[in-house]
Amino acid sequence: MPNLVALVARLDPVEEDAWLAALTAVMPNENVVLFRTLSPSRRCDVEIAIVANPDPADVARLPSLALVQSLWAGVERLVSELGPSAPPIVRMFDPEMARTMSEAVLAWTYYLQRDMPAYARQQREKLWRQLPYRKPSDMTVGLLGLGALGAAAAQRLTQAGFKVAGWSRSPKKLPEIESFSGEDGLAALLRTSDVVVCLLPLTSETRGLLNASCFAMIKPGAALINFARGPIMVLPDLLSSLNSGRLSHAVLDVFDEEPLPATSPFWAHPNVTVLPHVSAPTDLTAAAKVVADNIGRFRRGEHILGVVDRSRGY
Ligand SMILES: NC(=O)c1ccc[n+]([C@@H]2O[C@H](COP(=O)([O-])OP(=O)(O)OC[C@H]3O[C@@H](n4cnc5c(N)ncnc54)[C@H](OP(=O)(O)O)[C@@H]3O)[C@@H](O)[C@H]2O)c1
Numbered sequence: 199m200p201n202l203v204a205l206v207a208r209l210d211p212v213e214e215d216a217w218l219a220a221l222t223a224v225m226p227n228e229n230v231v232l233f234r235t236l237s238p239s240r241r242c243d244v245e246i247a248i249v250a251n252p253d254p255a256d257v258a259r260l261p262s263l264a265l266v267q268s269l270w271a272g273v274e275r276l277v278s279e280l281g282p283s284a285p286p287i288v289r290m291f292d293p294e295m296a297r298t299m300s301e302a303v304l305a306w307t308y309y310l311q312r313d314m315p316a317y318a319r320q321q322r323e324k325l326w327r328q329l330p331y332r333k334p335s336d337m338t339v340g341l342l343g344l345g346a347l348g349a350a351a352a353q354r355l356t357q358a359g360f361k362v363a364g365w366s367r368s369p370k371k372l373p374e375i376e377s378f379s380g381e382d383g384l385a386a387l388l389r390t391s392d393v394v395v396c397l398l399p400l401t402s403e404t405r406g407l408l409n410a411s412c413f414a415m416i417k418p419g420a421a422l423i424n425f426a427r428g429p430i431m432v433l434p435d436l437l438s439s440l441n442s443g444r445l446s447h448a449v450l451d452v453f454d455e456e457p458l459p460a461t462s463p464f465w466a467h468p469n470v471t472v473l474p475h476v477s478a479p480t481d482l483t484a485a486a487k488v489v490a491d492n493i494g495r496f497r498r499g500e501h502i503l504g505v506v507d508r509s510r511g512y
Pocket of ligand 1: 271272273295342343344345346347348365366367368369397398399400401403404425426427451452475476477478479512
């Protein structure tokens with residue numbers, strides 16, 4: 199009898215089937231089944247849940263659960279909804295996602311460096327005007343978060359010639375990157391960065407972190423990219439900072455409410471680029487291999503990469 203693994207997800211049926219097929223293909227020795235197809239007695243045989251936006255009540259219906267593997271990198275909802283007594287949660291830690299995110303950070307940094315928002319505006323106004331060129335080496339990109347995604351983005355930006363600074367919870371020493379931590383470090387990064395990129399997890403410490411006092415510290419005319427989670431920024435404060443011209447532009451991929459409601463002032467703001475949460479889409483095949491590797495490690499009693507530290511919340 200192969201090992202029973204439950205896929206517990208609130209996804210649309212096509213996406214759910216695609217995940218089931220991808221996971222089954224890479225784990226021939228495991229029996230991956232949809233949670234909703236399990237009878238109450240078979241639920242007792244499930245040791246591992248693979249989850250994507252699960253109903254916490256479904257996870258609680260698996261009494262023998264010893265491991266929860268998330269299909270997503272951001273686990274803030276899982277951590278808060280499953281509570282402290284849940285088994286270890288493993289977040290998605292996929293090199294392909296880090297590559298995709300670093301590509302997005304570089305692409306949208308170039309968008310700002312080459313003044314594409316301004317040239318788009320000028321075209322609408324039929325205005326032929328050359329703006330001063332800024333070299334990457336004359337610009338500092340400040341990364342909030344130097345984890346799996348932040349570190350990959352930092353490397354890609356330095357390779358492209360940008361000066362890079364980074365801020366993390368624990369102090370770091372990384373080649374060619376000016377690293378900061380703590381409140382003073384955050385202030386120093388905000389004061390010196392031409393582009394600030396948010397790649398922090400959403401935790402009790404980072405919720406509302408980017409507020410009016412942070413925007414007041416930001417280098418005048420700097421731009422902001424948020425590829426992490428919407429609630430890390432206080433949106434009315436961001437809007438004021440954009441309206442006052444302190445911030446020149448914001449590229450926003452994540453919001454408090456998604457899809458972004460039609461009434462949001464960000465849709466039509468001339469200095470905002472709205473993206474529909476696309477900076478690092480999950481690659482099904484690559485992610486399924488990461489899951490298979492982790493489950494193999496679990497079965498062999500080996501160390502698993504990406505176990506969430508409940509006290510930190512990420
Ligand atoms: N938009 C998208 O499509 C998309 C896709 C994937 C992920 N994401 C988001 O990106 C986030 C980051 O992912 P990741 O894999 O890079 O996470 P990670 O590896 O856990 O790294 C998190 C980084 O943030 C730092 N950090 C956490 N709390 C902090 C605090 N209070 N003060 C200062 N620094 C703090 C950590 O510091 P230490 O290094 O000291 O621990 C670490 O450097 C995810 O949580 C998710 O929300 C978005």
